[in-house]
Amino acid sequence: MIRVDALYRYPVKGFTPEKRDTLVIQDDGRVRGDRALVFRFADALEPEDATFPKSRGLALMTFPTLARVRLSFDDTAHTLRLRVDDLDVTADLSDEGRARLSETVTAFLRTTSDAKLLDAEGILPLGLIGDGVTARFQDRPRGFVSLHGSASVDDLDATVPAPVDDRRFRSNIVVSGTAPWAELTWQGRVRIGEVVFDVQKPIERCAAITANPDTGVRDARLLRVLTTEFGQDEPTLGILLLPTDGGGTIRVGDEITLLD
Structure with a gap:
């Protein structure tokens, strides 16, 4: 069976x-809550439709060390938790919270073999976009x-x-x-x-x-x-x-x- x-x-x-x-x-x-957030590159505009190519934001395809980051999203509180090594950060989706989460991911990547990829034109600063609910970044x-x-x-x-x-x-x-x-x-x-x-x-x-x-x-x-x-x-x-x-x-x- x-x-x-x-x-x-x-x-x-x-x-x-x-x-x-x-x-x-x-x-x-789509799956509710699936790909409802994305860390976009600085030169990537927020999409008007429900699609977002991997090339416009952080993805395992180009940043394999992201696999080390464990995350969870609280559907009730609308908070995102990121855990890797000694980092353990939880923040909401306010402007301040998004900035903190983006800075956390950037700081982690700076310690990895993918660090040099951040120096390419148009990558930084990262921006966390999406409402955490709407599946729109497939x-x-x-x-x-x-x-x-x-x-x-x-x-x-x-x-x-x-x-x-x-x-x-x-x-x-x-x-x-x-x-x-x-x-x-x-x-x-x-x-x-x-x-x-x-x-x-x-x-x-x-x-x-x-x-x-x-x-x-x-x-x-x-x-x-x-x-x-x-x-x-x-x-x-x-x-x-x-x-x-x-x-x-x-x-x-x-x-x-x-x-x-």
């Missing part, structure tokens, strides 16, 4: 996830909900010496009970708990998956492994979904049914 094994949301685009027991899927195809205009099978990650992990787990792939939904890579063959509609989704397409991966989620070090050449060891034309793991008729809540343990 295929079931939901784990659920994740990403309050701040490009940073580490929060593990959740439930996710609310909005009827626009890479793609439609947003999408992302899913992968834990068996696919286990299969990939077995081919490289570095540890590879679900966190590298930044999906919203991780499922168990499938054969490795089986989710890439799904077509049509799939029911997850109370929500029916249309399967859209596989997820082509970027350099973010090469960063160790604990150390922030690029320790696995997974893009090349996917194309050479697994014979993929493009490095691919996981699929994108859109709800077919409104959203709903999905939960860890929900059964997954392939409808057609």
Whole structure:
């Protein structure tokens, strides 16, 4: 039986996830509270639509040491907590709080191997934008909900010496009970708990998956492994979904049914 094994949301685009027991899927195809904040570069204007390319703000793709920062967002108090090494900072989304959080991230990056990237033109000062609620900083205009099978990650992990787990792939939904890579063959509609989704397409991966989620070090050449060891034309793991008729809540343990 295929079931939901784990659920994740990403309050701040490009940073580490929060593990959740439930996710609310909005009827626009986004997860409530997912990518609702972003640390934008100084020369990046706040977007007018619901999309924000990784190249315009902090992201693991270019700043792998961000993987070391643990964060959590309090939906009630609207406060963001950042923890890394000896730093432990919580602030609200007032102008003062946003400035403090931006300064905290900048100070941390200055101590890492990514420090030189901050000196590029147009990067500093960072600005924290978003309301913490509205999911609006996805890479793609439609947003999408992302899913992968834990068996696919286990299969990939077995081919490289570095540890590879679900966190590298930044999906919203991780499922168990499938054969490795089986989710890439799904077509049509799939029911997850109370929500029916249309399967859209596989997820082509970027350099973010090469960063160790604990150390922030690029320790696995997974893009090349996917194309050479697994014979993929493009490095691919996981699929994108859109709800077919409104959203709903999905939960860890929900059964997954392939409808057609």
